[in-house]
Amino acid sequence: MTASKPVPIIQVEHLSKIYNAGTPGEVRALDDVTFDIHGGEFMAIMGPSGSGKSTLMNMIGCLDTPTAGRYLCDGVDVATLDAEQRAQLRLSKIGFVFQGFHLLPRMSALENVMLPLVYAGVPRGERAALAEQALAAVGLGERGRHRPSELSGGQQQRVAIARALINSPPILLADEPTGALDSRTGEEILALFKRLRDDGHTVILITHDAHVAEHADRTIHIRDGRLFDPASEVTR
Amino acid sequence: MKTTDTLGMALFALRGNWLRSILTALGVIIGIAAVIVMVSVGQGTQAELDRIMSTLGSNRLEVFPGGGRGGGVRMAAGSLPSLTTGDMEALRQEIPEIQYITANVRGGGQVVYAEKNWSSSWQGVTEDFFVINDWQLSQGEFFQPRDYSTAAKVVIIGETVRRELFGDGEAVGATVRIAQVPLTVVGVLASKGQTGWGGDADDVVMLPLDTARRRLMGAGSAAPASGTGRPAVMMPTDRVNGITIAVARAEDLGYVEEEATRLLRQRHRIQPGAEDDFAVRNISQMVATRTQTTRLMSLLLGAVATISLVVGGIGIMNIMLVSVTERIKEIGLRMAIGGGPSTVRAQFLAEAMIISLGGGLIGILIGVAGALAVGGFTDLPIALNQNVILLATAFAVATGLFFGYYPASKAARLDPIEALRQ
Ligand SMILES: Nc1ncnc2c1ncn2[C@@H]1O[C@H](COP(=O)(O)OP(=O)(O)OP(=O)(O)O)[C@@H](O)[C@H]1O
Ligand SMILES: [Mg+2]
Numbered sequence: 001m002t003a004s005k006p007v008p009i010i011q012v013e014h015l016s017k018i019y020n021a022g023t024p025g026e027v028r029a030l031d032d033v034t035f036d037i038h039g040g041e042f043m044a045i046m047g048p049s050g051s052g053k054s055t056l057m058n059m060i061g062c063l064d065t066p067t068a069g070r071y072l073c074d075g076v077d078v079a080t081l082d083a084e085q086r087a088q089l090r091l092s093k094i095g096f097v098f099q100g101f102h103l104l105p106r107m108s109a110l111e112n113v114m115l116p117l118v119y120a121g122v123p124r125g126e127r128a129a130l131a132e133q134a135l136a137a138v139g140l141g142e143r144g145r146h147r148p149s150e151l152s153g154g155q156q157q158r159v160a161i162a163r164a165l166i167n168s169p170p171i172l173l174a175d176e177p178t179g180a181l182d183s184r185t186g187e188e189i190l191a192l193f194k195r196l197r198d199d200g201h202t203v204i205l206i207t208h209d210a211h212v213a214e215h216a217d218r219t220i221h222i223r224d225g226r227l228f229d230p231a232s233e234v235t236r
Numbered sequence: 237m238k239t240t241d242t243l244g245m246a247l248f249a250l251r252g253n254w255l256r257s258i259l260t261a262l263g264v265i266i267g268i269a270a271v272i273v274m275v276s277v278g279q280g281t282q283a284e285l286d287r288i289m290s291t292l293g294s295n296r297l298e299v300f301p302g303g304g305r306g307g308g309v310r311m312a313a314g315s316l317p318s319l320t321t322g323d324m325e326a327l328r329q330e331i332p333e334i335q336y337i338t339a340n341v342r343g344g345g346q347v348v349y350a351e352k353n354w355s356s357s358w359q360g361v362t363e364d365f366f367v368i369n370d371w372q373l374s375q376g377e378f379f380q381p382r383d384y385s386t387a388a389k390v391v392i393i394g395e396t397v398r399r400e401l402f403g404d405g406e407a408v409g410a411t412v413r414i415a416q417v418p419l420t421v422v423g424v425l426a427s428k429g430q431t432g433w434g435g436d437a438d439d440v441v442m443l444p445l446d447t448a449r450r451r452l453m454g455a456g457s458a459a460p461a462s463g464t465g466r467p468a469v470m471m472p473t474d475r476v477n478g479i480t481i482a483v484a485r486a487e488d489l490g491y492v493e494e495e496a497t498r499l500l501r502q503r504h505r506i507q508p509g510a511e512d513d514f515a516v517r518n519i520s521q522m523v524a525t526r527t528q529t530t531r532l533m534s535l536l537l538g539a540v541a542t543i544s545l546v547v548g549g550i551g552i553m554n555i556m557l558v559s560v561t562e563r564i565k566e567i568g569l570r571m572a573i574g575g576g577p578s579t580v581r582a583q584f585l586a587e588a589m590i591i592s593l594g595g596g597l598i599g600i601l602i603g604v605a606g607a608l609a610v611g612g613f614t615d616l617p618i619a620l621n622q623n624v625i626l627l628a629t630a631f632a633v634a635t636g637l638f639f640g641y642y643p644a645s646k647a648a649r650l651d652p653i654e655a656l657r658q
Binding site: 061063064096167 | 566570574656
């Protein structure tokens with residue numbers, strides 16, 4: 001690593017997350033994980049179910065705090081930030097597509113997509129147009145008025161993606177974003193992610209599906225909370 | 237995040253459970269309504285008290301016949317003389333601190349002029365009466381010293397009586413009749429408006445004491461005889477219904493009160509330990525007695541207001557805590573997409589404030605209606621002004637803030653990842 005190289009947007013150093021530490025139910029969800037992601041990369045994190053992918057995403061998204069190790073987001077050590085500052089960081093830098101969608105049931109699809117704009121302080125009058133644009137980008141142009149309960153699983157997933165995109169965040173974190181989609185719609189979403197990458201966004205895709213991971217520029221593999229190289233089949 | 241968005245979100249959340257929101261506000265509604273009624277009655281009483289003190293002065297003593305408690309019920313049977321003009325003269329002589337002193341007898345009856353008549357109450361008074369009570373004349377003259385000593389057939393009438401009997405005509409010099417006795421009107425009192433108790437202060441007729449006693453009371457319309465049907469057989473002719481004392485300096489009031497009591501006990505030959513057959517009161521005591529009911533009511537309403545506001549506040553707190561638990565996933569999501577602890581706190585605080593302020597506004601409407609009803613159906617004085625409403629609003633805001641803060645802080649302290657996992 002030379003000095004001239006740009007600072008990675010995400011630096012994960014010896015990160016560990018242990019649930020229920022010191023009890024019989026102790027789980028090492030992440031175990032000494034180290035990697036970098038550079039700005040503008042489209043990267044996949046791949047691993048089987050229960051390997052620690054969502055845990056890692058929460059860590060990268062400044063939602064959760066590690067048991068050990070260090071995480072720098074855009075050069076800032078997240079451990080030094082308080083709750084208010086972490087929220088500010090999420091607002092300005094990160095868009096989430098959650099594995100469980102997490103749409104608010106009482107709001108229409110359009111209102112769900114608009115929600116981040118409220119916190120970003122975008123004027124009321126501009127929000128609906130932006131939200132409609134985002135819904136159109138995921139192929140849900142006419143479904144804005146419906147509530148999540150009136151939408152199929154795949155449609156809900158696309159609403160969640162639109163919400164993550166609306167603020168045009170520098171970092172997009174997508175946890176199994178194509179899990180509920182048929183292969184054609186899935187391809188469309190992945191193509192959308194590539195366009196975002198081309199526009200300079202950093203896209204981090206989490207999946208257990210090798211075909212999906214193929215679309216990314218680079219893939220890191222995780223198993224039982226540890227990174228490994230499948231070519232050598234040796235745990236790093 | 238903008239304030240309008242915070243309010244919009246809070247309203248949206250409350251609308252989702254509007255019945256629950258209204259029920260939660262009920263305690264605040266009742267509490268604020270009670271605050272309004274309480275304060276308006278309290279202020280009305282205070283204003284009345286101030287007015288009485290300023291018009292009647294704080295340097296007066298009233299002496300009534302009859303024992304302390306129960307007034308003259310026992311005495312009214314006519315068995316014992318209590319206060320006399322002799323008492324008045326003795327008080328004047330023995331206590332130099334007394335500046336003015338007057339005695340009065342009272343009665344009521346028809347005042348007749350030509351074909352018109354008007355039912356009023358009359359008072360026989362002595363010279364100092366007009367000074368003590370600060371009565372001015374709008375027409376004519378006061379009684380002359382000779383009128384008092386000769387029981388002259390003269391009368392001074394109040395403005396209401398003049399209007400009813402004479403209208404636009406000339407009153408001074410005319411002759412009116414009370415109980416067939418012709419009396420010449422020598423003066424008309426300047427209007428005083430309402431009395432402290434809400435009566436008409438101008439519906440009065442004044443006569444020299446002896447005129448009233450000698451010429452009217454024999455006629456059976458006088459106060460002492462009217463109740464018993466027995467004319468003043470057992471009553472010495474110098475009996476009076478009351479004595480009013482004014483001291484020059486208010487500091488002397490307590491001393492004069494003691495001295496007057498001592499002197500009257502001595503004159504009435506009351507054994508040590510026996511009860512007085514008269515009562516000496518100063519105006520502030522009378523006002524205090526009068527306002528006791530009001531105070532009791534204020535106290536009661538104050539208790540209702542306090543309890544309702546506390547119960548209402550606890551209700552808000554309870555519902556907000558339930559709401560935080562119910563919406564924990566929503567809170568987690570809002571935090572994940574960039575809502576910081578402060579915005580989450582603001583949103584929940586806004587919800588509590590909308591409940592309490594909304595309840596407060598409804599409570600103000602009910603309270604104003606209630607205060608007007610109290611003023612209309614009872615003789616309690618009420619004073620409604622914007623201060624009362626500001627105070628009630630402040631109570632509502634304080635309730636919302638105080639009881640909404642803990643649930644809002646609890647929401648703000650949630651760990652986003654824990655919240656989302658629920
Ligand atoms: N809050 C928690 N408490 C205890 N254990 C947990 C908790 N969250 C996750 N785990 C455990 O940590 C491990 C990693 O979980 P994680 O959710 O990161 O898996 P994943 O890779 O996202 O799986 P999937 O593909 O099924 O979503 C699992 O063994 C899980 O049981
Ligand atoms: Mg997962």
